[in-house]
Amino acid sequence: MKIIDLKRENKELIEQTAVLLYESFKDISPAWPTIELARDEVYASIGEDKISRIAINHDNVVLGWIGGISMYNGNVWELHPLVVKEEYRGRGIGKALVNDLEEKVKERGGLTIWLGTDDEDNSTSLSNTDLYENLYEKIANIRNLKRHPFTFYQKMGFIIVGVMPDANGIGKPDIYMAKKVSK
Numbered sequence: 001m002k003i004i005d006l007k008r009e010n011k012e013l014i015e016q017t018a019v020l021l022y023e024s025f026k027d028i029s030p031a032w033p034t035i036e037l038a039r040d041e042v043y044a045s046i047g048e049d050k051i052s053r054i055a056i057n058h059d060n061v062v063l064g065w066i067g068g069i070s071m072y073n074g075n076v077w078e079l080h081p082l083v084v085k086e087e088y089r090g091r092g093i094g095k096a097l098v099n100d101l102e103e104k105v106k107e108r109g110g111l112t113i114w115l116g117t118d119d120e121d122n123s124t125s126l127s128n129t130d131l132y133e134n135l136y137e138k139i140a141n142i143r144n145l146k147r148h149p150f151t152f153y154q155k156m157g158f159i160i161v162g163v164m165p166d167a168n169g170i171g172k173p174d175i176y177m178a179k180k181v182s183k
Contacts, residue, residue: 123148131165
């Protein structure tokens with residue numbers, strides 16, 4: 001496996017990445033309900049103030065994709081999105097992509113990487129509760145109920161820096177996480 005830049009001129013890799021995004025989220029999130037919207041998201045990830053990297057195997061099959069979006073004059077980068085082909089999950093591809101993004105952010109002088117990880121299907125103890133009561137206690141005692149990705153990001157050094165209650169409907173928060181980029 002190797003990690004490379006996703007470039008606008010490589011239509012085949014862009015199409016594979018769009019299919020990966022669509023297939024991975026179609027049953028768990030309304031973010032990319034069509035292949036066309038997924039393709040638009042992939043194209044939007046390519047640009048001067050963005051990082052778009054894919055993990056491919058020796059046959060040029062896309063195994064995973066990560067994107068980064070510059071914010072705050074390049075001091076902060078949003079990790080958006082991260083996706084790994086289902087049959088390759090748990091093999092270190094996501095970890096390699098996050099580490100690669102961190103290196104690319106560091107090269108560009110970034111100080112922080114942040115992300116939002118939605119809880120749309122009651123996967124954490126932050127869902128279906130009033131987060132306006134005892135918020136900090138609820139964050140401190142968060143539990144993973146259904147393999148929510150926040151624990152993956154914690155293993156990668158991210159910490160929870162906040163939540164947006166009801167971001168995806170009543171009782172469906174977005175969990176904000178961040179990590180300092182070490183120089």
